[in-house]
Amino acid sequence: MFTIIDNGRASPVDERAGTDLAKRAEAAGRPVAIDPVERVAYLGVTASDRARALSSLEAPDFTLPDLDGRLHSLSQHRGRKVLLVAYASW
Amino acid sequence: MITVALDRSDDDARPWIETAKPTHPSLIDTRHVLADLYNIVNVPTILWIDEVGRMVRPNDVAFGTDTFKHITGLEAARHLAALRAWVRGEAPALPEARVRTLQSLPTEADQQARAEFGLGEWLSANGRREAAVRHFTRAGELAPHDFTIRRGTMPMRGVDPMGPEFRAMLGEWVKAGNPYYRPLPE
Numbered sequence: 207m208f209t210i211i212d213n214g215r216a217s218p219v220d221e222r223a224g225t226d227l228a229k230r231a232e233a234a235g236r237p238v239a240i241d242p243v244e245r246v247a248y249l250g251v252t253a254s255d256r257a258r259a260l261s262s263l264e265a266p267d268f269t270l271p272d273l274d275g276r277l278h279s280l281s282q283h284r285g286r287k288v289l290l291v292a293y294a295s296w
Numbered sequence: 297m298i299t300v301a302l303d304r305s306d307d308d309a310r311p312w313i314e315t316a317k318p319t320h321p322s323l324i325d326t327r328h329v330l331a332d333l334y335n336i337v338n339v340p341t342i343l344w345i346d347e348v349g350r351m352v353r354p355n356d357v358a359f360g361t362d363t364f365k366h367i368t369g370l371e372a373a374r375h376l377a378a379l380r381a382w383v384r385g386e387a388p389a390l391p392e393a394r395v396r397t398l399q400s401l402p403t404e405a406d407q408q409a410r411a412e413f414g415l416g417e418w419l420s421a422n423g424r425r426e427a428a429v430r431h432f433t434r435a436g437e438l439a440p441h442d443f444t445i446r447r448g449t450m451p452m453r454g455v456d457p458m459g460p461e462f463r464a465m466l467g468e469w470v471k472a473g474n475p476y477y478r479p480l481p482e
Contacts, residue, residue, distance in 0.1 A: 211418055214327060237408040239415040239434075244427045246418065250411030256335065257401040263352075263392060265345040266333040270323040273306055273313055278321040280298065281349070287383050288345040291299045292325075292336050295308045296447055296457035 209246040221245060265290075300325050302339060302444050304420075304451045327417055331444045332410050335402045338443040338477065342375070344382065344389055352382075352389030354399040357479040368477055390482075398480055409439035413449070420452040429453050441474065 208224025210217050212231075219227065228247040232238045237250035259266050265288075269279040280288070297320040301309035306324050313322050330336060334343065336355060344353035357368075358375035365371060381387035390398070402410075416431035432449040439445060446465060450457040466476060 209418075211414060214329065214414075216418060237404070237411040239408070239411040239431060241415060241419065241427055241431065244419060244424055246415060248411050248415035248418065250407050250414060251332065253402045253404045253407045256332070256407065259333075260335065260351075260399060260401055261396065263350050263395060265343070265349050265351050267349075268329055268333055270300060270325050270329065272321060272323055273310060278298070278323055280345070283298065283345075284349055285347050287347060289297045289379060290343045290345055291297065292302055292330055292334075292339050292341040293299060294302045294339045294444075294448060295312055296303070296339075296451060 207245065211246065211248040213249075298323065300330050302328055302331060302336070302448055308451060326421075328410070328413060328444055328448070332407075332414075335400060335406065336444060337406075337439070337441055339448075344379070346389065351395060351399075354395050354480075357477045370477065370479060405438045406442065409435040409442060409445060412438065413445050416449065417452070425452070425454070440469075443476070 208219050208221045210219055210224050210227050224245065224247060228238050228240055228249070231249045235252055237252065238247060239250070240247045265280060267279060267281045269277050271277055280290070299318065299320065300323045301312070302325050303309040305326060309324050316322070334341075334355060338357070340357060340359060341355050342358045343351055343355060346352045356375075357370060359368065359370055359372045360376075362372050378387070382389050412431045412435035416428040416435065419431065420428035432445065432453060435449075436442070436446040447457050447462055450462065455461050470476060
């Protein structure tokens, strides 16, 4: 058994399919992190995709939960000015 | 206002949110989705987004109070005044060309580091701390300027993010001529 994490979602696949998916993502230029011992691969997003999105100046949309598990998206705030603050307890 | 905690768990962020009792959305981002989308490498990071969803002030460092002014040298009042003027329509935000100039875009190493972080975070959440540490360490080597990784993973590595290991890391970073915070020039 192998786990592929793509787009933030973890899916179990058989080992051969997992290593194939990771190899294909790597061949497509995506950043891939693999742990062969734990049999998990994380498929990331390319720098050029991220740079293109940021250069457009359109704020990338996201959906994240609050403490009660309610989901909020940036796009729900269209029509209002938004101060977006990233912070942490550390 | 939307606040996003780049924290290990709800429980790490909870005391701060419960004390502040915010009326705005106060979100938790254990997987650093926001850091990946916006190329955020430290906290606090702020951005201004206008009514049509355009970034009119790119990643900047600003504090809401002067609690850490003695360490950071950054005064809260300057950003708060500029923010108020923009919100009230008394002053424009930055021109588009200037936003582009001031933006920092991710490199391939930054994105590889984020993939290593993502793998480490998943392993950590699944109780595989030893394996997680390998990937967090690799991520920090790939993106030494990314403190959402180097400091932000300390709780998942069993390291005190305010303790001696952090102070040693910060000391070495600053001694090599690198700033810990990179506020915009204006």
